[in-house]
Amino acid sequence: MSFELKQHPNRELTGGDLLxxxxKRIGTEVAFGVHGGHLDAFLVGCEHSGVRLVDTRHETVAVQAAEGYAKVSGKLGVCFVTANSGFGNGLPGLATAFADRSPIFCVTSSPPLRDLENNSLQAFLDQVVVAKPITKFAHRVTHGEEIPxxxxxxxxxxxGGAPGPVLIDFPIDVLFTPIQAKxxxxxAITSQPVFxxxxxxxxxxxxxxLLKTSQRPVIITGTGVGSSEVSEKLLVLASEANIPIFQSPKFSPLPASHPNVAGLAVLLPLASPKPDLVVLLGCRTGMFLGLRSGAIIPDSxxxxxxxxxxxxxxxxxPTALSITSSSCEFLSALQPALHAESYRAPDAWLRxxxxxxxxxxxxxxxxxYPTPSRMHPHxxxxTLFRSLPPDSIIISDGGEAGAWSFGLQxxxxxxxxxxxxxYLGFLGNGFGYSLGAAIAKPGCLVINVxxxxxxGFHFMELDTYARSGVRVCTVVVNNSVWGMSAHGQELVYGEKDAARPASALKDVKWAMVAEGLGVRSIRVEKLDDVEAMTREVLGGEGPSCVDLRVSSRPIHPGTxxxxxxxxxxxxxxxxxxDNVPRATYK
Incomplete structure (x- = not known):
């Protein structure tokens, strides 16, 4: 199957145009990246083809913006990074997308094919070899006509299957050379869905x-329940079967107001009695579900x-039943089967x-104020979250800041x-995720905690937010310390003895920095001011910033x-x- 090429009135079409x-033909509306001369033929082609370009201040953020866009839109995320230096900066984003199973397509470029192994500009890394371990597919195109x-x-x-990142290297000569249409x-170039x-x-x-023999079933969801279609099917099933739904703290897309949505799975240790059946739907066991501790998923x-x-x-x-299936197809099959059996979990358990x-x-x-002039982070x-309009998107980054946030979202x-x-514990990802989410849902307020x-990793991206006009509010939970690091050192070595190496920070005036980047900002130091000042800063158009000056006390229970x-x-x-036993010599 072919499609009609959109001819340019003033020049021949190149490999960049064809890319x-x-x-565009497969449904791409936006691509995130940082400019590099190797990519110009492609970037000009995007402008000609109607693909929106969102340029960030760092390649890591560009790749993570594509990932955030994919998670929120349910579509493929697309990004571009230039040869070697840009590619190297983009590797953290590829690694995160690979670990978290996010479908993104990364475009990169390299020197002309004739200059391989010639010590040319930005030619040192073999990008395909480097990318292979952290992508589902990595390849170099050597003929422009093979691009589609x-x-x-x-x-x-x-x-297809478990989604993830892919990368194609398009050498500069492949992108700039005119194509031969014949x-x-x-x-099979097409925009039809992958079933x-x-x-x-x-x-x-x-x-x-198994459900019919249970009295206390729960469903725990993960990123596999991200699309609106899957969420709707799940809520129908849960309503009919009276089953409570808990969500992995990593990804929570269900409306909190629904009577069957019970909150984050980290609440399950508080349940008495414990669940007797756990349906893990589109989520993976591991750090976000308590590993093998039995705290979140009971051993019984x-x-x-x-x-x-x-x-x-x-x-x-260990599982009583393992099923290889997309969440959507599983729910489509299970709901009528349960309906036919008239199964309902007990009302008392749902309550x-x-x-x-x-x-x-x-x-x-x-x-x-646990310490002078510093608000309690909780x-x-x-107060800030209660001040937000409903149906916002909240992205909780950082160590203890993220822990305080996701427990209150x-x-x-x-x-x-x-x-x-x-799964990589990668701090600073929230800047890219927030950008991608805001582009995927224009007009929706995104809170970047x-x-x-x-x-400090990517605060310059507030400049990107301002240039793009996105409605992202960056909330800096400012306690002047690497909280989880300092508190971990304190717990292990003792408060008096802990040297706290490499964990102290200064009281940066983040609101002032944000203002310099063209973003409407406030610095809040008093609890009584949080609600009014938050509502005020959110009242305008475009991005905003809240510098929330809080105490480093108490230590978060999660730490x-x-x-x-x-x-x-x-x-x-x-x-x-897990702790390890001391050595014995007897």
Whole structure:
């Protein structure tokens, strides 16, 4: 199948034009990146083809913006990075997308093919070799006429099965050379969707059998329940079957107001009695679900694990039933099967599960200012979130700042909540995620929560927000310290003895920096001012910034739990992982 090329009135069409028009044909509306001369033929082609270009201040952010766009829109995210230097800066974004299974297409370039291994400008790295371990597919195009076929092949890999990033290197001579239309290899270039795998009939019947024998079932969702179609199917099933839904803190796309949505899965340790059946739907076991601790997913509970990647079920925890399927297809098959059996979980269990997020926080009784002139982070963020319009998107970055934020995000009644640090624990991702989310949902307010540590990575992107006119409010939870780092050192080595190496920060005036970048900003120091000042700064158009001056006290309970302190003299504390026994010599 071919498509009609859009001819340029003043010049021949190049490989860059063909690439841009191919991406447009498969549905690409926007591409994120940083300019590089190697890419000019492609960038000019995008302008000619109607692909919007959003240029960031750093390539890492460009790749992560494509990832944020993919997560929020449910479409392929597209980004571009120039040869070697730009490619090197983009690697963290590719690694995050690979770990977090985000479908993005990365365009890069390189010196002319004739100059390979010639010590030419930006030619040192073999980009395809470097990219292969952190992408689903990496390839170099050597003939411009092959672009449609290879782009389509890469896109299908990105979207097929467990999604992920793909990268194609287009050497500069391939992009700038005029194409010969008769030689173009179109392949199966098309914008039709990639159909996802579904469950077997036997697997659905077994799932029904397990549900029918349970009294306290829960569904825990992850990024596999990201699209509106999947969310709608899940809410219908949960309503009919009376099953509470908990969400991985990593990705929470369901409306907090729905009677079956019970909040974040980290609340499950508060449940009494514990769930007896856990359906893991489109989410992976690991750090966001308590690993093997039994705290979030009880050891006594049976597990049905549904994932599009058949290698995920059973990776960490034993399952009663493993199903390889997309979440959408599984729900499409399970809902009528459960309906036919008239299955409903007990009302008392639904009430118990959904009441967990209403349990008062112990921090409410703590002082408003734990240290002089510094607000309690829980109280400051609680007030800020209650000041937001409903259906905002909240992105919680940073260490302890992110932990305070994701535990309170339900107060804002967001339409979507994400933890952008992902499985790599990558601070600063929220700047790119926020940009991608804002482009994917124009007009929707995006709250980009950062610690003052993570803010330092990519705060210059507020310039990108201002130039793009996106409605992103960056909230800096400013306690003048790498909170999780300093508190972890304190817990392990003792408050008096801890040297706290490399964990102190200055009280940066983030609002002043933001103003210099053309962003409307405020600095809030008093709890009584949080609501009014937040509403005021959000009242205008475009981006904004809130510098929230908070205390480094108390230590967030999540940090204490992750460090894993123990009084057992025979154990050595290994922060964030399982402790190990001391050596014995007898």
């Amino acid at each position: 841009a028009q191919t991406l 076929r290879l782009v389509n092949h890469a896109v299908r890999i990105a979207l 030689l173009i290899s179109w392949g 996802k795998p579904g469950p077997s009939t036997a697997a659905v019947q077994e799932a029904v059998k 509970a049976k597990i049905i694990h549904v994932d599009i990647d058949g290698t995920e079920p059973g990776r960490t925890l 118990t599960a959904t009441s967990l997020q209403k349990i008062p926080s112990p921090h409410e009784d703590e002082p408003d 109280k400051a963020l609680s 339900h107060l804002a009644k967001p339409s979507l909540h994400m933890i952008p640090t992902g 950062q610690g003052d540590g993570s803010a 204490t739990a992750m460090v894993g302190m123990t009084d057992d003299p025979n154990m050595v504390v290994v922060p964030y992982y």
